[in-house]
Amino acid sequence: xxxxxxxxxxxxxxxxxxxxxxxxxxxxxxxxxxxxxxxxxxxxxxxxxxxxxxxxxxxxxxxxxxxxxxxxxxxxxxxxxxxxxxxxxxxxxxxxxxxxxxxxxxxxxxxxxxxxxxxxxxxxxxxxxxxxxxxxxxxxxxxxxxxxxxxxxxxxxxxxxxxxxxxxxxxxxxxxxxxxxxxxxxxxxxxxxxxxxxxxxxxxxxxxxxxxxxxxxxxxxxxxxxxxxxxxxxxxxxxxxxxxxxxxxxxxxxxxxxxxxxxxxxxxxxxxxxxxxxxxxxxxxxxxxxxxxxxxxxxxxxxxxxxxxxxxxxxxxxxxxxxxxxxxxxxxxxxxxxxxxxxxxxxxxxxxxxxxxxxxxxxxxxxxxxxxxxxxxxxxxxxxxxxxxx
Numbered sequence: 001x002x003x004x005x006x007x008x009x010x011x012x013x014x015x016x017x018x019x020x021x022x023x024x025x026x027x028x029x030x031x032x033x034x035x036x037x038x039x040x041x042x043x044x045x046x047x048x049x050x051x052x053x054x055x056x057x058x059x060x061x062x063x064x065x066x067x068x069x070x071x072x073x074x075x076x077x078x079x080x081x082x083x084x085x086x087x088x089x090x091x092x093x094x095x096x097x098x099x100x101x102x103x104x105x106x107x108x109x110x111x112x113x114x115x116x117x118x119x120x121x122x123x124x125x126x127x128x129x130x131x132x133x134x135x136x137x138x139x140x141x142x143x144x145x146x147x148x149x150x151x152x153x154x155x156x157x158x159x160x161x162x163x164x165x166x167x168x169x170x171x172x173x174x175x176x177x178x179x180x181x182x183x184x185x186x187x188x189x190x191x192x193x194x195x196x197x198x199x200x201x202x203x204x205x206x207x208x209x210x211x212x213x214x215x216x217x218x219x220x221x222x223x224x225x226x227x228x229x230x231x232x233x234x235x236x237x238x239x240x241x242x243x244x245x246x247x248x249x250x251x252x253x254x255x256x257x258x259x260x261x262x263x264x265x266x267x268x269x270x271x272x273x274x275x276x277x278x279x280x281x282x283x284x285x286x287x288x289x290x291x292x293x294x295x296x297x298x299x300x301x302x303x304x305x306x307x308x309x310x311x312x313x314x315x316x317x318x319x320x321x322x323x324x325x326x327x328x329x330x331x332x333x334x335x336x337x338x339x340x341x342x343x344x345x346x347x348x349x350x351x352x353x354x355x356x357x358x359x360x361x362x363x364x365x366x367x368x369x370x371x372x373x374x375x376x377x378x379x380x381x382x383x384x385x386x387x388x389x390x
Contacts, residue, residue, distance in 0.1 A: 005145065005146065006031050006032055006033040007031060007032050007033070007054040007055065007131065007132065007135035007136060007139060007146075008033055008034075008035035008051065008052065008053045008054050008055075008135075008146030008147065009026050009032060009033065009034050009035065009053060009054070009055050009056070009057060009131055009135070010034075010035060010036045010037070010038065010044060010047060010048065010051055010053035010055070010056045010057070010081075011023060011026070011034060011036070011037045011038070011056075011057050012037075012038040012039075012040070012041060012043075012044040012056060012057065012058045012059060012062070012067075012070070013037075013038075013039070013057075013058075013059040013062070013086070014039050014040055014059060014061070014062040014063060015059075016039075017118070018059070018111075018117070018120070019037045019039075021117075021118070021120045021121075022057060022086070022120065022127070023037065025120065025121065025124045025127055025128065026057075026127075026128070026131065029128040029131075029132075031132065032128065032131060032132065032135075033146075035051045035052075035053050035146050035147055036050075036051040036053065039062070040062040040063055040064045040065050040066070040070075041058075041062060041064075041065030041066060041067060041069055041070025041073070042064050042065040042070075044056065044058070044070060045065075045070065045073060045074070045077070045079075048079060048081060050147075051146060051147050052144055052145060052146045052147060053081055053146055054081070054082075054135035054136075054138050054139050054144055054146055055081065055082050055083070055084060055131050055134050055135040055138065056081055056082070056083045056084070057084055057086045057127070057131070058070065058071075058083050058084065058085055058086065058087075058105070059085075059086060059087050060085060060087040060093075060096065060097075060100065061087065061088075067085065067087065067100060068096065068099060068100060068103065071083065071100055071103035071104055071105060072103060074103075074104065075103060075104055080138070080142070081138065082106045082134040082135070082137070082138050083104065083105045083106060084105065084106055084107050084108065084109060084130055084131065084134060085097065085100050085105050085107070085108035085109065086108075086109045086111060086127065087108070087110075087111060088110070088111040088117065094236055094237045094239070094240035094241075095240050097237065097240075098237075098240045098241060098243075098244045101209050101210065101213075101244070102244065106134045106207075106210065106352075107130055107134065107206065107207065107209065107210075107352075109123055109126055109127060109130060110123070110234060111123075129206070129325055129353070130206060133206060133207065133325075133352045133353045134207075134352060137352060195386070196316060196386070197224075197225055197316055197317065197318050197342070197382070197383045197384075197386055198225060198280075198285075198313055198316040198317065199225055199226055199227075199228070199262065199278065199285065199309060199313045199316070199317045199318070200223075200225050200226070200227045200228070200317070200318045200319075200320070200379065200383055201227075201228050201229075201230075201278075201305055201306060201309045201317060201318070201319045201320070201336075202227065202228070202229045202230070202319075202320045202321075202322065203229075203230045203302025203303075203305065203306065203319075203320070203321050203322070203324075203328065203329035203333070203356065204229070204230070204231050204232075204302075204320075204321075204322040204323060204324055204356075205231070205232040205298075205323065205324025205325060205326065205328065205353070205355075205356060206232075206323060206324050206325050206352055206353040206355075207322075207323035207324065207351065207352025207353055208231045208232070208233075208322065208323060208324065209231070209233075209241065211322055211323055211346070211352070211372055212229065212231065212245060213244075213245065213248060214372060214373070214375075214376075215372070215375050215376050215379075216245050216248065216249040216251060216253065216267065216376075217248045217249055217376075218375075218376035218377070219249060219250065219251055219376045219379070219380065220250070220376075220380050221250030221251065221265070222265065223251060223264065223265050223380065223383065224264050224265075224383060224384065225264055225318075225383045226261075226262035226263055226264055226265075226266050226267075226268070226285070227251070227266070227267040227268065228256070228262070228267075228268050228270070228276060228278060228287065228305060228309075229267060229268065229269050229270060230270045230276065230300045230301065230302040230304075230305045230329070231269060231270070231300075232298055232300070232324065232328070233272050234272045234273070235271065235272035235273035235274075236272060237272055238255050238269050238270065238271050238272045239255040239271070241255075241269060242254050242255040242267075242269040245267070245269070249267070251265050251266070251267050252265060252266045252267065253266075253267040253269065254266070254267070254268065254269070255268075255269050255271055256268035256269060256270055256271060256276055256287050256289065257289070258287070258288060258289045259286050259287070259288075260286065260287050261284045261285070261286055262278065262284055262285035262286060262287065263284060268287060270289075270300040270305070271289065271300070272300070273291070273299055273300075274289045274290065274291060274299065274300055275289065275290045275291070275292055275295070275299055275300050275301060275304045275305075276288070276289055276290075276300055276304070276305055277290065277304060277305065277307075277308035278305070278308050278309055278312050278313070279308075279312060280312040280313055285312070285313075292304075295328070296326060296327060296328040297326070297328075298326075298328050301328055301329075302321065302328045302329025302332070302333075302356070303328055303329050303330075303331055303332040304332075305329075305332075306319055306329055306332035306333050306335065306336055307332040307335060309336055309341070310332060310335040310336045310338075310339045310341065313341070314339040314340060314341065315339055315340025315341050316341070317336055317341040317342070318341065318342045318343075318344065318379065318382050318383055318386070319333050319336045319337075319341055319342070319343050319344070320343075320344045320345075320346075320375070320379065321333050321343075321344070321345050321346070321356050321357050321360050321366075322345075322346040322351070322356070322357065322372075322375075323346055323350075323351040323352045323353055323354070323356070323357070323372075324351075324353055324355055324356040324357075325353040325355040325356070326355050326356060327355065327356060327359040328356060329356055329360070330356055330357075330359035330360040330363065330365070333360050333365050333366070334360065334363060334364075334365035337365050337366070337367065342367055342368070342382055342386050343360070343365060343366050343367045343368070344366065344367065344368045344369075344370055344375075344378065344379070344382070345357035345360055345361050345366040345368070345369050345370070346369075346370060346371075346372055346375065347369050347370060347371050347372075349371065350371045350372035350373070351372075357369075368382070
Protein backbone atom coordinates (compact mmCIF):
# COMPACT_ATOMS: atom_id res chain seq x y z
CA UNK A 1 0.00 0.00 0.00
CA UNK A 2 1.43 3.40 -0.96
CA UNK A 3 0.29 5.00 2.30
CA UNK A 4 2.61 2.64 4.23
CA UNK A 5 5.71 3.64 2.30
CA UNK A 6 7.80 6.49 3.71
CA UNK A 7 7.38 9.86 2.04
CA UNK A 8 10.26 10.40 -0.37
CA UNK A 9 12.20 13.68 -0.27
CA UNK A 10 14.56 15.08 -2.91
CA UNK A 11 17.08 17.56 -1.45
CA UNK A 12 18.36 20.25 -3.81
CA UNK A 13 21.24 22.32 -2.39
CA UNK A 14 24.63 23.19 -3.80
CA UNK A 15 26.40 22.54 -0.47
CA UNK A 16 27.44 18.94 0.21
CA UNK A 17 27.48 19.75 3.91
CA UNK A 18 23.90 21.01 3.83
CA UNK A 19 22.74 18.02 1.81
CA UNK A 20 24.23 15.74 4.46
CA UNK A 21 22.81 17.67 7.41
CA UNK A 22 19.33 17.88 5.91
CA UNK A 23 19.47 14.20 4.97
CA UNK A 24 20.16 13.27 8.58
CA UNK A 25 17.10 15.23 9.70
CA UNK A 26 14.84 13.61 7.08
CA UNK A 27 16.14 10.06 7.46
CA UNK A 28 15.95 10.35 11.24
CA UNK A 29 12.23 11.16 11.14
CA UNK A 30 9.61 8.44 11.17
CA UNK A 31 7.80 8.04 7.87
CA UNK A 32 10.29 10.08 5.84
CA UNK A 33 13.22 9.08 3.65
CA UNK A 34 15.66 10.83 1.33
CA UNK A 35 15.27 9.37 -2.16
CA UNK A 36 17.89 11.59 -3.76
CA UNK A 37 20.06 14.69 -3.68
CA UNK A 38 20.88 17.30 -6.30
CA UNK A 39 23.49 20.06 -6.36
CA UNK A 40 21.34 22.42 -8.47
CA UNK A 41 17.99 22.75 -10.17
CA UNK A 42 19.16 21.16 -13.41
CA UNK A 43 20.06 17.89 -11.71
CA UNK A 44 16.86 17.99 -9.67
CA UNK A 45 14.76 18.20 -12.83
CA UNK A 46 16.56 15.13 -14.25
CA UNK A 47 15.93 13.13 -11.09
CA UNK A 48 12.25 13.87 -10.52
CA UNK A 49 10.84 11.37 -13.09
CA UNK A 50 13.30 8.70 -11.94
CA UNK A 51 12.97 9.09 -8.18
CA UNK A 52 9.30 10.14 -7.99
CA UNK A 53 9.70 12.19 -4.80
CA UNK A 54 6.72 13.30 -2.72
CA UNK A 55 8.40 16.62 -1.96
CA UNK A 56 11.43 18.71 -2.92
CA UNK A 57 13.43 20.76 -0.43
CA UNK A 58 14.92 23.55 -2.53
CA UNK A 59 17.71 26.06 -1.94
CA UNK A 60 17.50 29.36 -3.85
CA UNK A 61 21.14 30.31 -4.47
CA UNK A 62 22.74 27.59 -6.63
CA UNK A 63 25.01 27.58 -9.69
CA UNK A 64 23.86 26.74 -13.23
CA UNK A 65 20.15 26.64 -12.32
CA UNK A 66 19.03 28.43 -9.16
CA UNK A 67 15.81 27.90 -7.24
CA UNK A 68 13.78 30.55 -9.07
CA UNK A 69 14.87 29.20 -12.46
CA UNK A 70 13.99 25.69 -11.28
CA UNK A 71 10.49 26.79 -10.24
CA UNK A 72 9.92 28.45 -13.62
CA UNK A 73 11.00 25.29 -15.45
CA UNK A 74 8.95 23.11 -13.08
CA UNK A 75 5.88 25.17 -13.96
CA UNK A 76 6.68 25.03 -17.69
CA UNK A 77 6.97 21.22 -17.54
CA UNK A 78 3.80 20.87 -15.48
CA UNK A 79 5.55 19.12 -12.58
CA UNK A 80 3.21 18.90 -9.58
CA UNK A 81 5.60 17.66 -6.88
CA UNK A 82 5.40 20.20 -4.02
CA UNK A 83 8.41 22.36 -3.29
CA UNK A 84 9.40 23.84 0.06
CA UNK A 85 12.08 26.53 0.00
CA UNK A 86 14.88 25.95 2.52
CA UNK A 87 17.23 28.86 2.04
CA UNK A 88 19.26 31.54 3.74
CA UNK A 89 18.28 33.94 0.97
CA UNK A 90 14.74 33.84 2.29
CA UNK A 91 15.94 35.80 5.34
CA UNK A 92 17.26 38.80 3.40
CA UNK A 93 15.20 38.48 0.26
CA UNK A 94 11.52 38.62 1.13
CA UNK A 95 10.69 39.71 -2.40
CA UNK A 96 12.48 36.70 -3.89
CA UNK A 97 10.76 34.42 -1.40
CA UNK A 98 7.34 35.78 -2.39
CA UNK A 99 8.32 35.34 -6.05
CA UNK A 100 9.06 31.69 -5.27
CA UNK A 101 5.61 31.31 -3.71
CA UNK A 102 4.05 33.03 -6.73
CA UNK A 103 5.86 30.52 -8.95
CA UNK A 104 4.28 27.62 -7.12
CA UNK A 105 6.47 26.89 -4.09
CA UNK A 106 4.28 25.64 -1.26
CA UNK A 107 6.09 27.19 1.69
CA UNK A 108 9.46 28.37 2.97
CA UNK A 109 11.77 27.69 5.92
CA UNK A 110 14.72 29.87 6.89
CA UNK A 111 18.16 28.39 7.36
CA UNK A 112 19.22 29.64 10.79
CA UNK A 113 22.65 31.09 10.00
CA UNK A 114 23.37 31.54 6.34
CA UNK A 115 23.89 29.30 3.33
CA UNK A 116 26.04 26.87 5.32
CA UNK A 117 24.00 26.45 8.50
CA UNK A 118 25.68 23.84 10.66
CA UNK A 119 22.97 24.60 13.23
CA UNK A 120 20.20 23.50 10.85
CA UNK A 121 18.94 21.21 13.66
CA UNK A 122 17.40 24.36 15.20
CA UNK A 123 14.65 24.15 12.59
CA UNK A 124 14.57 20.35 12.32
CA UNK A 125 11.09 20.02 13.82
CA UNK A 126 9.78 22.65 11.41
CA UNK A 127 11.40 20.86 8.46
CA UNK A 128 9.98 17.47 9.45
CA UNK A 129 6.46 18.75 10.11
CA UNK A 130 6.35 20.80 6.90
CA UNK A 131 7.69 17.95 4.76
CA UNK A 132 5.20 15.51 6.25
CA UNK A 133 2.30 17.88 5.68
CA UNK A 134 2.91 18.78 2.03
CA UNK A 135 4.31 15.36 1.09
CA UNK A 136 1.33 13.52 2.59
CA UNK A 137 -1.15 15.79 0.82
CA UNK A 138 0.60 15.14 -2.51
CA UNK A 139 0.63 11.38 -1.83
CA UNK A 140 -3.09 11.38 -1.02
CA UNK A 141 -3.98 13.24 -4.19
CA UNK A 142 -1.70 11.34 -6.57
CA UNK A 143 -1.02 7.91 -5.09
CA UNK A 144 2.66 8.59 -5.83
CA UNK A 145 5.02 5.64 -5.23
CA UNK A 146 8.60 6.88 -4.78
CA UNK A 147 11.60 4.63 -5.18
CA UNK A 148 12.82 2.92 -2.04
CA UNK A 149 16.01 4.44 -0.61
CA UNK A 150 18.45 1.77 -1.84
CA UNK A 151 17.12 2.00 -5.40
CA UNK A 152 17.07 5.79 -5.21
CA UNK A 153 20.69 5.89 -4.10
CA UNK A 154 21.80 3.79 -7.07
CA UNK A 155 19.99 6.19 -9.44
CA UNK A 156 21.66 9.14 -7.72
CA UNK A 157 25.11 7.60 -8.13
CA UNK A 158 24.42 6.94 -11.80
CA UNK A 159 23.47 10.57 -12.43
CA UNK A 160 26.13 12.32 -10.36
CA UNK A 161 29.78 11.30 -10.00
CA UNK A 162 30.69 10.38 -6.40
CA UNK A 163 31.93 13.29 -4.31
CA UNK A 164 33.40 13.42 -0.85
CA UNK A 165 30.62 14.02 1.68
CA UNK A 166 31.57 15.29 5.13
CA UNK A 167 30.98 12.99 8.10
CA UNK A 168 28.41 14.65 10.33
CA UNK A 169 28.01 13.85 14.02
CA UNK A 170 24.52 12.74 15.13
CA UNK A 171 22.05 15.54 15.60
CA UNK A 172 20.52 16.17 18.99
CA UNK A 173 16.78 15.71 19.17
CA UNK A 174 14.90 18.36 21.09
CA UNK A 175 11.39 17.61 22.20
CA UNK A 176 9.15 19.99 24.12
CA UNK A 177 5.80 18.80 25.42
CA UNK A 178 3.30 21.17 26.90
CA UNK A 179 -0.11 20.32 28.34
CA UNK A 180 -2.67 23.09 28.04
CA UNK A 181 -6.09 23.14 29.70
CA UNK A 182 -8.50 24.14 26.95
CA UNK A 183 -11.70 23.94 28.95
CA UNK A 184 -13.91 27.01 28.59
CA UNK A 185 -17.16 27.67 30.41
CA UNK A 186 -20.18 26.87 28.25
CA UNK A 187 -23.00 29.41 27.89
CA UNK A 188 -25.95 28.55 30.13
CA UNK A 189 -28.43 29.50 27.46
CA UNK A 190 -28.51 29.09 23.70
CA UNK A 191 -26.36 31.72 22.03
CA UNK A 192 -28.01 34.73 20.48
CA UNK A 193 -26.48 35.19 17.05
CA UNK A 194 -25.59 38.78 16.20
CA UNK A 195 -27.78 40.97 14.04
CA UNK A 196 -24.72 42.40 12.32
CA UNK A 197 -20.97 41.90 11.96
CA UNK A 198 -18.34 44.62 12.44
CA UNK A 199 -15.06 42.66 12.16
CA UNK A 200 -13.52 39.56 10.57
CA UNK A 201 -10.47 37.99 12.26
CA UNK A 202 -8.36 35.16 10.80
CA UNK A 203 -5.69 32.97 12.42
CA UNK A 204 -3.54 30.74 10.20
CA UNK A 205 -0.10 29.10 10.11
CA UNK A 206 1.53 26.34 8.02
CA UNK A 207 0.04 26.34 4.53
CA UNK A 208 -1.25 29.84 5.11
CA UNK A 209 0.45 31.89 2.38
CA UNK A 210 -1.12 29.95 -0.49
CA UNK A 211 -4.42 29.44 1.35
CA UNK A 212 -4.77 33.18 1.95
CA UNK A 213 -3.92 33.88 -1.68
CA UNK A 214 -6.89 31.73 -2.71
CA UNK A 215 -9.23 33.31 -0.17
CA UNK A 216 -8.41 36.95 -0.88
CA UNK A 217 -8.26 36.49 -4.64
CA UNK A 218 -11.85 35.21 -4.47
CA UNK A 219 -13.14 37.70 -1.88
CA UNK A 220 -15.75 40.21 -3.01
CA UNK A 221 -14.49 43.75 -3.54
CA UNK A 222 -17.13 45.44 -1.43
CA UNK A 223 -16.61 43.43 1.75
CA UNK A 224 -18.51 45.46 4.36
CA UNK A 225 -16.16 44.77 7.29
CA UNK A 226 -12.45 45.19 8.12
CA UNK A 227 -10.22 42.11 8.31
CA UNK A 228 -7.31 41.38 10.67
CA UNK A 229 -5.03 38.42 9.91
CA UNK A 230 -2.47 36.65 12.06
CA UNK A 231 -0.26 34.55 9.79
CA UNK A 232 2.70 32.93 11.52
CA UNK A 233 5.58 34.38 9.51
CA UNK A 234 9.03 35.72 10.40
CA UNK A 235 9.71 39.44 10.78
CA UNK A 236 10.65 41.09 7.52
CA UNK A 237 8.33 38.99 5.35
CA UNK A 238 4.85 40.16 6.22
CA UNK A 239 5.19 43.50 4.44
CA UNK A 240 6.08 41.85 1.14
CA UNK A 241 3.47 39.16 1.78
CA UNK A 242 0.79 41.84 2.27
CA UNK A 243 1.85 43.55 -0.97
CA UNK A 244 1.66 40.25 -2.85
CA UNK A 245 -1.91 39.73 -1.58
CA UNK A 246 -2.85 43.30 -2.42
CA UNK A 247 -1.84 42.72 -6.06
CA UNK A 248 -4.26 39.78 -6.48
CA UNK A 249 -7.17 40.94 -4.33
CA UNK A 250 -9.92 43.48 -4.87
CA UNK A 251 -9.50 44.47 -1.22
CA UNK A 252 -6.87 46.81 0.21
CA UNK A 253 -4.23 44.62 1.89
CA UNK A 254 -1.39 46.09 3.94
CA UNK A 255 0.95 45.24 6.77
CA UNK A 256 -0.57 46.58 9.98
CA UNK A 257 0.96 49.60 11.70
CA UNK A 258 0.27 50.92 15.18
CA UNK A 259 -3.01 52.84 15.24
CA UNK A 260 -4.19 51.67 11.79
CA UNK A 261 -7.93 52.16 11.27
CA UNK A 262 -10.22 49.18 10.91
CA UNK A 263 -12.00 50.27 7.73
CA UNK A 264 -14.46 48.14 5.72
CA UNK A 265 -12.72 46.36 2.87
CA UNK A 266 -9.26 46.79 4.42
CA UNK A 267 -7.15 43.75 5.32
CA UNK A 268 -4.41 44.20 7.94
CA UNK A 269 -1.65 41.56 8.04
CA UNK A 270 0.05 41.40 11.44
CA UNK A 271 3.80 42.14 11.25
CA UNK A 272 6.14 39.27 12.05
CA UNK A 273 7.36 39.24 15.66
CA UNK A 274 4.56 41.53 16.87
CA UNK A 275 1.24 40.77 18.53
CA UNK A 276 -1.89 42.58 17.36
CA UNK A 277 -4.95 43.60 19.36
CA UNK A 278 -8.07 45.49 18.32
CA UNK A 279 -9.83 48.37 20.05
CA UNK A 280 -13.41 49.29 19.18
CA UNK A 281 -14.19 53.00 19.00
CA UNK A 282 -17.33 54.91 18.16
CA UNK A 283 -16.37 55.86 14.60
CA UNK A 284 -13.73 53.32 13.61
CA UNK A 285 -11.81 50.63 15.45
CA UNK A 286 -8.02 50.69 15.55
CA UNK A 287 -5.24 48.15 16.08
CA UNK A 288 -2.40 48.10 18.57
CA UNK A 289 0.91 46.28 18.09
CA UNK A 290 2.91 44.96 21.04
CA UNK A 291 6.11 43.05 21.70
CA UNK A 292 4.77 41.08 24.64
CA UNK A 293 6.03 37.55 25.24
CA UNK A 294 5.12 34.88 22.67
CA UNK A 295 1.86 33.01 23.28
CA UNK A 296 1.66 29.31 22.34
CA UNK A 297 5.22 29.76 21.11
CA UNK A 298 4.18 32.41 18.58
CA UNK A 299 4.45 36.15 18.09
CA UNK A 300 2.14 37.09 16.48
CA UNK A 301 -0.37 34.81 18.15
CA UNK A 302 -3.90 34.17 16.92
CA UNK A 303 -5.02 33.70 20.53
CA UNK A 304 -3.90 37.25 21.37
CA UNK A 305 -5.92 38.62 18.46
CA UNK A 306 -8.99 36.49 19.18
CA UNK A 307 -8.97 37.38 22.88
CA UNK A 308 -9.10 41.10 22.06
CA UNK A 309 -11.77 40.51 19.40
CA UNK A 310 -13.95 38.72 21.96
CA UNK A 311 -13.51 41.54 24.49
CA UNK A 312 -14.05 44.43 22.06
CA UNK A 313 -16.48 43.08 19.45
CA UNK A 314 -18.20 40.19 21.25
CA UNK A 315 -21.09 38.88 19.20
CA UNK A 316 -20.43 41.27 16.30
CA UNK A 317 -17.37 39.38 15.02
CA UNK A 318 -16.65 36.49 12.68
CA UNK A 319 -13.50 34.51 13.55
CA UNK A 320 -11.80 32.03 11.23
CA UNK A 321 -9.15 29.45 12.15
CA UNK A 322 -7.32 27.84 9.25
CA UNK A 323 -4.52 25.44 8.36
CA UNK A 324 -1.63 25.25 10.82
CA UNK A 325 0.23 23.03 13.24
CA UNK A 326 -0.28 23.28 16.97
CA UNK A 327 -3.21 24.94 18.71
CA UNK A 328 -2.68 28.69 18.48
CA UNK A 329 -6.05 30.44 18.28
CA UNK A 330 -8.04 27.35 19.24
CA UNK A 331 -8.72 28.46 22.81
CA UNK A 332 -9.73 32.08 22.26
CA UNK A 333 -11.86 31.37 19.21
CA UNK A 334 -13.93 29.53 21.80
CA UNK A 335 -14.19 32.74 23.79
CA UNK A 336 -15.50 34.54 20.69
CA UNK A 337 -18.09 31.80 20.23
CA UNK A 338 -19.09 31.98 23.90
CA UNK A 339 -19.57 35.74 23.54
CA UNK A 340 -21.95 35.11 20.61
CA UNK A 341 -19.60 35.64 17.69
CA UNK A 342 -19.63 33.38 14.63
CA UNK A 343 -16.76 30.91 14.25
CA UNK A 344 -15.44 29.11 11.16
CA UNK A 345 -12.78 26.41 10.74
CA UNK A 346 -11.13 25.12 7.59
CA UNK A 347 -11.95 21.46 6.98
CA UNK A 348 -9.45 18.62 7.39
CA UNK A 349 -9.25 17.69 3.71
CA UNK A 350 -8.18 21.13 2.49
CA UNK A 351 -5.79 21.88 5.38
CA UNK A 352 -2.08 21.37 4.81
CA UNK A 353 -1.78 20.77 8.56
CA UNK A 354 -5.01 19.92 10.37
CA UNK A 355 -3.83 21.13 13.75
CA UNK A 356 -5.25 24.47 14.86
CA UNK A 357 -8.71 23.88 13.30
CA UNK A 358 -8.90 20.33 14.67
CA UNK A 359 -8.31 21.44 18.25
CA UNK A 360 -11.00 24.11 17.96
CA UNK A 361 -13.47 21.71 16.33
CA UNK A 362 -12.77 18.93 18.84
CA UNK A 363 -13.58 21.33 21.69
CA UNK A 364 -16.89 22.34 20.13
CA UNK A 365 -15.87 25.95 19.48
CA UNK A 366 -16.75 26.02 15.75
CA UNK A 367 -20.08 26.86 14.10
CA UNK A 368 -19.12 26.21 10.46
CA UNK A 369 -16.54 23.80 8.98
CA UNK A 370 -15.67 24.96 5.47
CA UNK A 371 -13.53 23.79 2.55
CA UNK A 372 -10.81 26.19 1.42
CA UNK A 373 -12.43 26.65 -2.01
CA UNK A 374 -15.66 27.74 -0.30
CA UNK A 375 -14.09 29.97 2.35
CA UNK A 376 -14.35 33.34 0.56
CA UNK A 377 -18.00 32.77 -0.36
CA UNK A 378 -18.90 31.57 3.13
CA UNK A 379 -17.19 34.53 4.78
CA UNK A 380 -18.99 36.93 2.43
CA UNK A 381 -22.36 35.44 3.32
CA UNK A 382 -21.73 35.31 7.06
CA UNK A 383 -20.51 38.89 7.44
CA UNK A 384 -23.73 40.00 5.73
CA UNK A 385 -26.04 37.46 7.37
CA UNK A 386 -24.53 35.92 10.54
CA UNK A 387 -27.27 33.31 10.84
CA UNK A 388 -26.53 31.95 7.33
CA UNK A 389 -26.34 28.18 7.51
CA UNK A 390 -26.53 28.24 11.29
